[in-house]
Amino acid sequence: MRRGSLPKQGASRRMKANYGYMDGSGEYYITIDTDKCVECVEHPCVGSCPAGLFEIIEDDWEDLVASIVESKRKAIKYECAPCKPVTDRPPLPCVAACTPGAIEHSW
Numbered sequence: 001m002r003r004g005s006l007p008k009q010g011a012s013r014r015m016k017a018n019y020g021y022m023d024g025s026g027e028y029y030i031t032i033d034t035d036k037c038v039e040c041v042e043h044p045c046v047g048s049c050p051a052g053l054f055e056i057i058e059d060d061w062e063d064l065v066a067s068i069v070e071s072k073r074k075a076i077k078y079e080c081a082p083c084k085p086v087t088d089r090p091p092l093p094c095v096a097a098c099t100p101g102a103i104e105h106s107w
Contacts (some may be wrong), residue, residue: 015059020076020099020106025078028077030068036102040075046106048097068105080105092097 020029030053037043038059045066046054053076057067072079083092084107095103 012023013081017065017067019073021074026077027106028080030076031104031106032066032068033102033104034059034063034065036099037065040099040102045094045103048093050082050093053079054094073078077107 006009015034017032017034018029019032020027022028043054043056043064043066044055048086051072053068053072054066056064059065067078080092083094092105094105
C-alpha cells in the first residue's frame with residue numbers, strides 16, 4: 001500500500017496510537033490499539049478515567065476511536081498518578097474498562 005492510500009474494506013490497519021512524552025525521569029505514553037478500539041461501541045474508557053483523559057475522535061478512516069485530550073498529553077504522568085499508587089496498585093480503570101490490550105501504559 002502506498003503512503004496516503006486507505007486500506008481495503010475489511011483490511012486491518014494494525015494501528016497503535018501513542019500519546020505522551022519522554023523526559024529526564026522516564027517515558028510516559030498511553031498506547032491505544034485503534035483496531036481493538038474501533039470494534040467497541042460504548043467506549044467505556046471515557047467514563048472510567050477520573051482525570052478525563054480520554055475523548056472519542058473520528059480517525060482518518062472515519063471510525064470513532066479513543067484519543068487522549070490534547071491539553072493533557074504533556075502531563076499524563078501527573079494526570080494518571082491518582083490511579084497509580086506506589087503500593088497495592090489496583091487495575092487501572094481505563095485498562096479494566098476496555099477490551100484487553102486496547103489501552104496500555106508505558107510506566
